[in-house]
Amino acid sequence: MPICVSSENKLLSVIEIKPRRPDGFPWGTPVHLTCEITADKLLKVAVSIDGQEFAVDTLHPFANVALTTEESAIREAEKAVNLSAAQNGGRPALAALKRFEEACIKGGEYLRAAELAETIASLEPKRSRETHICWLYSRAGNPRLAEKWAEKAYDRDRDATSAFNLALQRQRAGNVREYERLMEEALRLDADDAATLVSYGSHLMRKGDKERGREMMERAFECLHARYQDRSLDENDHSRLVIAARALGKPKLAEEVEQAHARMLESTGPYDRDNLLTRDVQSLVKK
Structure with missing residues (x-):
């Protein structure tokens, strides 16, 4: 049950x-909803249904700025x-830090999420x-730290993903030779990785090696399109497709995928509208 004030854009809880x-x-x-404004203008909300009671912490409904969800x-x-x-x-629980990081990612606060992820990594040194x-x-637009952590990942575990990520950082820095070396390594480690095939295939086609580049694009397209058709395509892979x-x-297919991705982003939110409480229409019919 979403609790909003003045409009759906001001979600309190x-x-x-x-x-x-x-x-x-x-x-x-039946659902019983009780709301109370305290003397210091705080909102208390409680819900009872089927013998169960639910409540939220005291809320601040009169904040001057409407917050996004x-x-x-x-x-x-x-x-x-x-x-x-x-x-x-003074030491927060690991689970609370992870939920905070996830919320920052969903809210687009990638720098804050990255700093939280570093803290979490220090608490779980055995996890990569x-x-x-x-x-x-x-995503936060900090290429220096992105490259630093790409190098750390590559040094810790040289797999297709770490080679691919470091290759992108080298390409951004203008080191084409190192980019190509790392992309070739990524393909040796995983010849069917769609991200590598799209990035390196595009590079080769621009460079003039159209035959090999197109062959990579065809392989990537076959994999990504199959996932798109069965609705298992990851959000980050839409742009690659x-x-x-x-x-x-x-x-035409590219435009269709872009529109599908836009609808996917619009549908995300803090609650599922299909699970909202509804009125019993029959009880509203006059006898």
């Missing part, structure tokens, strides 16, 4: 209501980290997070 029954709440189950999620996650730290002698941190700094489709002379 989301109350998650979980049924005891595996098949959900029976149709027509992503900004609200970041604030809630940050508050949870601060509370966890207060309860654990270098590639993830490289990606975050790249668009590049491959255009390189192979399929502009």
Whole structure:
């Protein structure tokens, strides 16, 4: 149940209501919602349904700035980290930090997410997070730190992904020879990696090696298009499918994929509209 003030753009919180029954709440189950404004202008919200009670922490409905759903999620996650730290002698729980990082990623605060990821990595030294941190700094527009973490990932585990990421950083720095060497290494480690095939295939076609470049594009397109058709294509791979489709002379398909990706981004949110509470229409019919 989303709690908004003045408009859907000012989301204060989301109350998650979980049924005891595996098949959900029976149709027509009454829901009781209570709201209270305290003397210091804070909002208290509670919900009771089917013998269960749910509530949210005190909210601030009269804030001057309307927050986006992503900004609200970041604030809630940050508050949870601060509370966890207060309860654990100044050291927040790892789970709270991970939720905060995830909220920052969804909200587009990649620099903040990268810094959180570094903290998390220091708490889990046996887990490899270098590639993830490289990606975050790249999205944050910090090429120096992206390259630093790409090198760390490559030194720790030389697989197709780490070779590919470091190749992109070398290309950005203008080191074409090193880019090509690392791309060839990535293909030796995984000859069917679509990301490598699209990037290196595009490079080779621009360079004049159209035959080999097109062969790479065809292989990448076959893999990505199959995933697109069965709706298992990762969000980050939509742009790669668009590049491959255009390189192979399929502009209509490229446009279709771009539109599908735009719809996917529009549909994301902090709650599933299909699971919202609804009125029992029959109870509103006059007898």
